[in-house]
Amino acid sequence: MMANGMDTVVQQNGGATLGQASQEESKTNLIVNYLPQSMTQDEIRSLFSSIGEVESCKLIRDKLTGQSLGYGFVNYHRPEDAEKAINTLNGLRLQNKTIKVSYARPSSEAIKGANLYVSGLPKNMTQQDLENLFSPYGRIITSRILCDNITGLSKGVGFIRFDQRVEAERAIQELNGTIPKGSSEPITVKFANNPSNNNKAIPPLAYLAPQATRRYGGPIHHPTGRFRYIPLSPLSSTGKAMLAINKGLQRYSPLAGDLLANSMLPGNAMNGSGWCIFVYNLAPETEENVLWQLFGPFGAVQSVKVIRDLQTNKCKGFGFVTMTNYDEAVVAIQSLNGYTLGNRVLQVSFKTNKSKAA
């Protein structure tokens, strides 16, 4: 039912190395990394509220510029919602990013300044190699090797974030200036630039991929081109729902008559802010995360809504997605209209005002 040659399944662990269950009271608080630059706190809240009731939500911003640092925290009331959020939202593609959702560690001084910058790495060293090299000195939270955008080859530079600063300090002492086996050049290991200290226009190294870097470390997954939408991420919690392409790739042809016409109907699509999109033929068990996964890759999504029967709580077969930018909405519609989701062919268009005669 899957294995259509065009299906793309993203193996989503990004090499993250968290694993221990030895955490204490962090069963409701999540850290969300690799958020799209433009994503607002409200949009984050909207996304995570699709899982369960959110107690609090905080997008971390640059103290001076107010710009998003690309990560934030979401605290749920219920631990089971937090767990579900990890299961269904981790690896979600939003615009040019793939977000990471994991339990937040308890905030403390000891975990700050535990990020290391490593250079002089042999070009053939993998992320796993890097972790193996550093793992003797502590618990690795994240690791990453920077790759050339075009060639995908290692730049010989990477980052290691330890759980504790003391672990990072020890790794510096033990590894700085040493020559990895099989290499000829010594590596440099030092503390990474701390975004909060450097008030320069230096992007926060630990969390935000630089603008030019469209890629994150890990295996060379091919980021999907904007006009070549390859649905992915088998919808974890909901089960199967493997997305498949059943339709030729479409190009965005400007001024596709119907699209434009519909979107301009009075009082319809553009309600205050954003363009509302109607999605029809959703399965009864559809949840919000399905809509996020479908539309997220195309651009800024403000909100999604699955319409449910009040008695059965099952989806009534349709839903709505509000996107910020017209262009992105058009591409999303043209790309998703006619796609097969499960065994259903979706119909996607700008929302019109059918019933509800104001």
Added chain:
DNA sequence: TGCGATT
């Protein structure tokens, strides 16, 4: 077939 009643 179809276009949000839980702020």
